[in-house]
Amino acid sequence: MAQVMMKNLNKKYDEVHAVKDVNLHIRDKEFMVLVGPSGCGKSTTLRMVAGLEEITAGEIMIGDRVVNDLPPKDRDIAMVFQNYALYPHMTVYDNMAFGLKMRKFPKLEIQKRVQEAAEILGIQELLRRKPRQLSGGQRQRVAVGRAIVRHPQVFLFDEPLSNLDAKLRVQMRVELKRLHERLETTAIYVTHDQVEAMTLGDRVVVMKDGWIQQVGEPLELYGKPANKFVAGFIGSPAMNFLDVKVADANGALWAEAHGLRVKVPPAHTSRLMPYKGQQVTLGVRPEDLQLASGSDPSEYVFDAVVDVVEPLGSEILLDLRAANSTIVARVEPTVRVKVHEKTRLAMTPDRAHFFDVNTELAI
Amino acid sequence: MRAATTTRRRDIQLAYLLLAPTLLLLLTVLAYPVGWEVWTSLTDLSPLKDGPPAFVGLANYRAFLADPEFWRAAAVTVVYAAVTSVAKLALGTGFALLLARPFRGRALVFLAVFLPWAYPASVSVIGWYWTLSPPIPTAYSVLMGNIKYAVDSAFGGGAWAFVSVTLFNIWRGSSFIGVFLLAGINAIPPQLFECAVLESKSPWRRFWLVTVPLLKPFFALAVFLSLAMAFADLANVWMLTGGRIVFPVIGTHAYWLAIRGGQFGAASALSLMLVPFFLVVLLVCFRIFDPPEGTGA
Numbered sequence: 046m047a048q049v050m051m052k053n054l055n056k057k058y059d060e061v062h063a064v065k066d067v068n069l070h071i072r073d074k075e076f077m078v079l080v081g082p083s084g085c086g087k088s089t090t091l092r093m094v095a096g097l098e099e100i101t102a103g104e105i106m107i108g109d110r111v112v113n114d115l116p117p118k119d120r121d122i123a124m125v126f127q128n129y130a131l132y133p134h135m136t137v138y139d140n141m142a143f144g145l146k147m148r149k150f151p152k153l154e155i156q157k158r159v160q161e162a163a164e165i166l167g168i169q170e171l172l173r174r175k176p177r178q179l180s181g182g183q184r185q186r187v188a189v190g191r192a193i194v195r196h197p198q199v200f201l202f203d204e205p206l207s208n209l210d211a212k213l214r215v216q217m218r219v220e221l222k223r224l225h226e227r228l229e230t231t232a233i234y235v236t237h238d239q240v241e242a243m244t245l246g247d248r249v250v251v252m253k254d255g256w257i258q259q260v261g262e263p264l265e266l267y268g269k270p271a272n273k274f275v276a277g278f279i280g281s282p283a284m285n286f287l288d289v290k291v292a293d294a295n296g297a298l299w300a301e302a303h304g305l306r307v308k309v310p311p312a313h314t315s316r317l318m319p320y321k322g323q324q325v326t327l328g329v330r331p332e333d334l335q336l337a338s339g340s341d342p343s344e345y346v347f348d349a350v351v352d353v354v355e356p357l358g359s360e361i362l363l364d365l366r367a368a369n370s371t372i373v374a375r376v377e378p379t380v381r382v383k384v385h386e387k388t389r390l391a392m393t394p395d396r397a398h399f400f401d402v403n404t405e406l407a408i
Numbered sequence: 409m410r411a412a413t414t415t416r417r418r419d420i421q422l423a424y425l426l427l428a429p430t431l432l433l434l435l436t437v438l439a440y441p442v443g444w445e446v447w448t449s450l451t452d453l454s455p456l457k458d459g460p461p462a463f464v465g466l467a468n469y470r471a472f473l474a475d476p477e478f479w480r481a482a483a484v485t486v487v488y489a490a491v492t493s494v495a496k497l498a499l500g501t502g503f504a505l506l507l508a509r510p511f512r513g514r515a516l517v518f519l520a521v522f523l524p525w526a527y528p529a530s531v532s533v534i535g536w537y538w539t540l541s542p543p544i545p546t547a548y549s550v551l552m553g554n555i556k557y558a559v560d561s562a563f564g565g566g567a568w569a570f571v572s573v574t575l576f577n578i579w580r581g582s583s584f585i586g587v588f589l590l591a592g593i594n595a596i597p598p599q600l601f602e603c604a605v606l607e608s609k610s611p612w613r614r615f616w617l618v619t620v621p622l623l624k625p626f627f628a629l630a631v632f633l634s635l636a637m638a639f640a641d642l643a644n645v646w647m648l649t650g651g652r653i654v655f656p657v658i659g660t661h662a663y664w665l666a667i668r669g670g671q672f673g674a675a676s677a678l679s680l681m682l683v684p685f686f687l688v689v690l691l692v693c694f695r696i697f698d699p700p701e702g703t704g705a
Contacts, residue, residue: 097602117606124606130599134621147607147617 047108047121047198047231048073049094054103056089056255063089065255067103071233076225078234078246081278086255087235088203094233095124095201107199118148123192127204129184131176131191138172141190155194162193165224182213189221193228202234206241218244239279243267251275273405276328276398282362284398285334285372287327291320300327300399305368308344310394316408317399325408328398331362334374334390336382341391349374351386365390449676456670468677481656482682484570488657489638492577496634497627499578500585505619507586508593525583532580533647540572566655573648573655577638585630592626593619628697632690639686658682 049071056064064086071077079087092098094105096117105112112120123144131140138159139146145155163169166186176184185205192200205221206214222245225232236242242249243263251258251266251274259271263279270276276284289300291309298309298317307327309317317325337346349367356378363374363382367390374390382388399408449468453461472478503521507514524532541556542549556568604618620627642659649655658678666675 095606097605116609118609122606124603126599126603128597128599130597130603132600132618132622134624143603144607147604147613 048075048106049077049199049231049233050104050106051090051094052104052106054090054093054105055101056086056093056098057101063255064093067257069250069257069260071231074229074231076222076232076234076245076247078236078242078249079252080236080239080242080249081252081258083237084254085252087237087250087252090252091201091203091233091235094120094199095122096120121198122201123195123197123199124201124203125188125192125205127207129176129188129208131184131187133176135175136172137168137174137176137179137187140176140187141172141194143191144195158194158196159190162190165193165227166190181209182217185209185217189224193224198231200230200232200234202232202236204236205234207236207238214241221245240281243279249279251278253278269407270328270398271407273326273328273400273407276400276407280330282331282373282375284328284330285370286400287329287368287370287372288324288402289327289368290324291317291322293321300325302327302368305347307347307392308394309399310397312395313397313399313408320399320401320408324402326400326402326405328400329372329392330396331373331375333393333396334372335376335393336374336380337389337391342394345394346389346391349388349390351382351384351388354382354384445676445680448672449680451673453672453676454670455672461673464673468674469681471674472678472681477656478661478678478681481658481661484655485639485657485659485682486685488570488574488577488641489635492574492581492638493631493634495574495578496581496585497630499582500589500630501623503582503586504589504593505615507590521583521586523583524580525587529580529643530647533576533644536572536576536579537648540568569649570655573645576648577641577644580644581634581637585634588630588633589623589626592623596622625697628693632693635686635689639682 049069051067051069054064054067054069055062067086067090069077079090081087089098093100094107094112096112096115100113107120107122132143135143141159141162142155145158150158159172160169163172166189168183168186168190171179171183171187176187179187185208188205202221206217209217218241225245234241234245236245243266246263248260248262249266250260253274259266259275261269266275266279270279270284273286277286287300287302287305289302289305292299292301298314298321300307300309335341347367349365349372351363351365352371353364355362355364358378360378361376361380363376365372365374365388372390400406401408448461450463450465451461452464452468507518507521540552542552559568559571560566600622601614601618604614608614608617640659641657642663645655645657645660646663649660658681662675662679665671665678669675
């Protein structure tokens with residue numbers, strides 16, 4: 046069990062600055078997810094913790110040791126790779142025992158640990174098989190098992206579920222979460238899938254272009270995104286962004302765009318004061334938009350035209366045209382609308398987000 | 409029901425039609441020459457003889473089995489093949505491992521490693537020939553002459569020629585094996601090597617426990633190719649020794665018998681003598697390459 050600290054961590058390749066000044070404190074027993082689009086530096090960061098990439102500048106501590114110059118073997122970590130990295134010439138048992146054998150553990154201890162891990166993962170029946178005789182999900186379990194038997198201080202996961210089909214991914218996600226609760230080992234988990242990040246992480250780090258964008262608990266990222274990138278990245282379907290102008294009228298602030306005029310919610314008024322007369326970006330999540338009924342306060346209602354209707358069963362996604370943009374609304378499955386129909390949308394006022402046009406930071 | 413049968417029959421006919429060109433090619437360029445050679449080896453076919461060749465059964469083979477010259481040539485061939493294969497494999501593995509990881513100037517090193525193979529054999533042979541027996545008398549040529557004399561007097565006549573041909577084969581072949589194994593290494597997901605780095609500091613242990621087993625199929629093929637080239641080698645030996653039989657291998661013997669001696673029957677038998685042995689080696693190679701299901705589990 047250990048915490049992991051990254052101080053001013055940097056990684057430069059010849060021409061690419063892949064990781065920029067990453068500062069991160071991962072607490073003992075925490076499940077930390079690094080998420081971001083490809084090329085954001087999340088995998089490179091993980092590989093520096095593992096020791097598979099050299100650190101250009103900065104420091105990584107595991108427990109109370111600086112590990113910069115420690116060989117990977119001595120860092121007390123275990124890693125699960127996206128493509129499982131199982132040895133085709135070894136049985137499942139030998140694959141799981143591999144790390145312990147390389148470390149010259151006594152045979153009995155190896156046997157005990159492999160059995161134990163196999164039981165936890167429900168793969169006792171598979172121990173004598175070769176990897177090619179296993180399904181994707183089973184291989185994934187073996188790869189996780191190979192990490193478990195090492196009893197490491199930190200688990201490192203590099204997109205471990207990305208090679209699985211959608212259904213299996215959801216199932217393995219739950220299993221990983223259960224496993225973490227049982228083993229209580231610090232884990233760093235890299236994924237490009239924000240749903241995985243939200244569901245698995247105690248905390249989530251959103252990265253882009255080598256920079257950390259925001260660190261926080263999943264609901265914090267969802268509810269209070271620090272900037273436009275995080276706001277758009279977390280949540281599915283993604284947040285709608287509208288370019289609006291802040292106007293002052295009737296003793297209140299208004300967000301205006303072509304064919305749209307909504308009141309700035311009271312919570313935002315004071316912060317938006319300095320932007321009076323300027324452009325800002327209004328962000329509204331699809332789930333915070335509903336078809337307007339008579340009871341909705343009119344200052345949060347605007348016109349829209351239905352473009353596409355996507356009934357998903359539990360909900361309906363509407364693609365609409367409003368204020369010269371395309372926006373998505375997630376509405377009740379009972380709603381009946383037709384394509385090209387003119388309608389009115391109401392937004393939930395206290396769920397609106399505003400972003401600076403230049404810095405893209407949340408206002 | 410009838411329609412289905414007709415369709416099926418048409419499918420089968422089409423399948424044979426599509427296979428026909430390949431089959432024809434294999435029959436003309438492979439089966440026919442091999443069959444002809446086997447038949448020839450059972451006759452006394454020779455352009456020096458009038459009349460049709462007589463069937464002599466296994467006489468040609470029996471003659472060789474009783475001939476100490478044959479046994480010497482066979483032994484030299486086997487040693488030649490074994491020594492060059494082992495050396496090429498070792499050097500080639502080194503080249504492949506060296507070139508597998510990126511470093512500055514890798515392209516140049518790659519070129520240097522691959523050059524011996526890409527260079528026309530006849531030209532590089534002259535280079536080697538002059539290196540080992542310099543045409544102009546200098547201090548160097550004296551030195552090489554002394555070495556040749558020392559080697560030949562220690563191991564018998566032809567030893568120096570054997571060494572030079574072996575060195576040439578290794579020089580030329582290890583670059584090929586190296587590039588071949590490099591392709592093998594590149595075909596293995598890098599995570600399999602990284603996973604080993606996470607568990608062991610010793611490159612030596614990682615090499616034997618991970619790299620070698622993962623490359624096994626490629627090693628088997630490389631050994632096979634190398635052995636095949638050495639067993640059938642005539643060109644290298646011929647060019648380097650200028651056609652003199654200073655050290656006999658099966659290839660040069662057969663060539664002498666057939667082309668210079670006109671004894672087609674005997675020459676065919678001679679070149680087929682090592683085939684059974686070679687097939688066994690081949691079989692072992694492919695057992696390693698593609699082990700039957702269920703072993704080792």
